[in-house]
Amino acid sequence: MPGIRLQPGIIYGPILSRRLGRSLGINLLPTDRKTCSFDCLYCQYGPAKVIDLTKTQIVFPSVNAILQAVKHALMKPRTIEMLTFSGNGEPTLHPDFVEIVHGVFTLRNELRPEAKLAIFSNASRVVDPNIISTLGMFDVPMMKLDAGDVTTFQRLNRPSEEIDFNNLVSSLRKLPNLMIQSLLLDGEISNVHGDAYTAWASLLAELKPKLIHIYSTSRPTAYAGVKSVNAHRLKVIADELEERYQLNVMAFD
Ligand code: SF4
Numbered sequence: 001m002p003g004i005r006l007q008p009g010i011i012y013g014p015i016l017s018r019r020l021g022r023s024l025g026i027n028l029l030p031t032d033r034k035t036c037s038f039d040c041l042y043c044q045y046g047p048a049k050v051i052d053l054t055k056t057q058i059v060f061p062s063v064n065a066i067l068q069a070v071k072h073a074l075m076k077p078r079t080i081e082m083l084t085f086s087g088n089g090e091p092t093l094h095p096d097f098v099e100i101v102h103g104v105f106t107l108r109n110e111l112r113p114e115a116k117l118a119i120f121s122n123a124s125r126v127v128d129p130n131i132i133s134t135l136g137m138f139d140v141p142m143m144k145l146d147a148g149d150v151t152t153f154q155r156l157n158r159p160s161e162e163i164d165f166n167n168l169v170s171s172l173r174k175l176p177n178l179m180i181q182s183l184l185l186d187g188e189i190s191n192v193h194g195d196a197y198t199a200w201a202s203l204l205a206e207l208k209p210k211l212i213h214i215y216s217t218s219r220p221t222a223y224a225g226v227k228s229v230n231a232h233r234l235k236v237i238a239d240e241l242e243e244r245y246q247l248n249v250m251a252f253d
Contacts, residue, residue: 004044004045004219006031006032006033006034006045006088007025007027007031007087007088008031009027009031009069010026010027010028010061010065010066010069010070011024011025011026011027011069011070011072011073012024012025012027012087013025014078014079014080017082017084018252019213019215019250019252020081020082020084020118020140021081021082022079022080022081022082023080023081023082023083023084023118024073024074024080024082024083024084024115025084025086025087026066026070026083026084026085026086026087026091026104027086027087027088028060028061028066028085028087028091028094028097028100029060029061029087029088029089029090029091029093029094030058030059030060030061030088031088033048033088034046034048034088034089035051035058035088035089035090035093036048036050036051036089036090036093036122037050037051037052037090037093037122037124037125037159037160037163038050038090038122038124038144038157038158038159038160039157039158039159039222040146040156040157040158040183040222041155041156041157041158041185041189041221041222041223041225041226042183042185042217042221042222042223042226043221043222044217044219044221044222045088045089045222046222047222047223050158050159050160051089051090051093051160052160052161052162060094060095060096063096063099063100063103066100066103066104067100067103067104067107070083070103070104070107071107071111074107074108074111074112074115075111080112080115081114081115081116082115082116082117082118082140083104083108083112083115083116083117083118084118084119084120085101085104085117085118085119085120085121086119086120090121090122090124090125091119091120091121092119092121092124092125092131092135093125097125097131097134098130098131098134101117101134101137101138102134102137104117105117105137116139116140117137117138117139117140118138118139118140118141118142119135119138119140119141119142120142120144120181121135121141121142121143121144122143122144122157123143123144123145123168123171123172124159124160124163124168126143126168126171126172126174126175127164127167127168127171132171132174132175135175136175136176136177138177139177140179141175141177141178141179142179142180142181142213143172143175143178143179143180143181144157144180144181144182144183145172145180145181145182145200145203145204145207146182146183146184146191146200147165147191147196147199147200148196148198148199148200148201148202148203148204149165149195149196149199149200150165150166151196152189152191152196152199152200153165155189156185156189156191169203169207172207173207177210178207178209178210179209179210179211179212179213180204180207180209180211180212180213181212181213181214181215182200182204182212182213182214182215183214183215183216183217184214184215184216184229184233184234184237185216185217185226185227185228185229186227186228186229187225187226187227188225188226189225189226192229192233192237201240201241201244201245204241204245204247205241205244205245205247208247209247209248210248211248211250212241212247212248212249212250213249213250213252214234214237214238214249214250214251214252215234215251215252215253216228216229216230216234216253218253230253231251231253234251234252234253235251237249237251238250238251
């Protein structure tokens with residue numbers, strides 16, 4: 001199934017994000033294909049072969065090009081509440097991710113101290129201690145967690161084969177300021193019913209993230225057979241997680 005258009009450059013927006021307010025997007029990834037270590041059933045960019053960086057030659061934008069683009073964008077007179085690493089796949093796959101974040105952090109402090117730093121990540125590289133410590137520099141480190149068990153993780157997120165779900169979860173426990181984003185869906189594969197739902201909710205209760213965003217698909221998805229979860233059901237789930245586990249949950253329809 002075709003997805004939405006890829007971002008054509010490094011900077012996009014500012015856009016009025018339903019989850020982050022007025023956000024300037026930073027895309028660290030190539031502009032001609034999705035570059036991700038997952039191939040989620042619901043991906044808005046459509047299906048694509050997952051990336052194994054040990055075997056694939058990919059040309060990423062240079063550190064210099066990224067920092068110049070960010071600097072130029074921050075100097076324009078306009079309101080920016082959030083600087084958000086997201087874009088055409090998984091931002092932490094850029095081989096110079098750590099250096100780039102430090103550079104953007106410095107530019108933010110110099111030019112836009114009022115803006116917060118955010119990242120939407122699938123958490124596949126949190127097993128690297130350097131990535132964990134760098135994610136600690138973000139005000140809003142949103143880590144994807146759609147499943148609480150390995151079977152649902154495999155079926156829903158379709159990760160690169162070297163990614164181990166249990167290692168990923170263990171590493172999430174080390175992330176200060178942990179925030180979770182979970183996409184809930186129904187259909188042939190679901191995380192809102194039965195054992196899959198119970199495992200996901202129990203894992204959240206154990207991780208106790210500072211904040212949880214739950215939402216569903218509102219765009220074309222990578223694979224057929226995916227059903228979105230309606231606003232009422234999202235609200236019921238948010239209330240249940242808050243009451244039962246004292247978690248801070250925001251539902252977005
Ligand atoms: S992690 Fe994000 S970009 Fe990667 S496949 Fe999943 S939805 Fe798409």
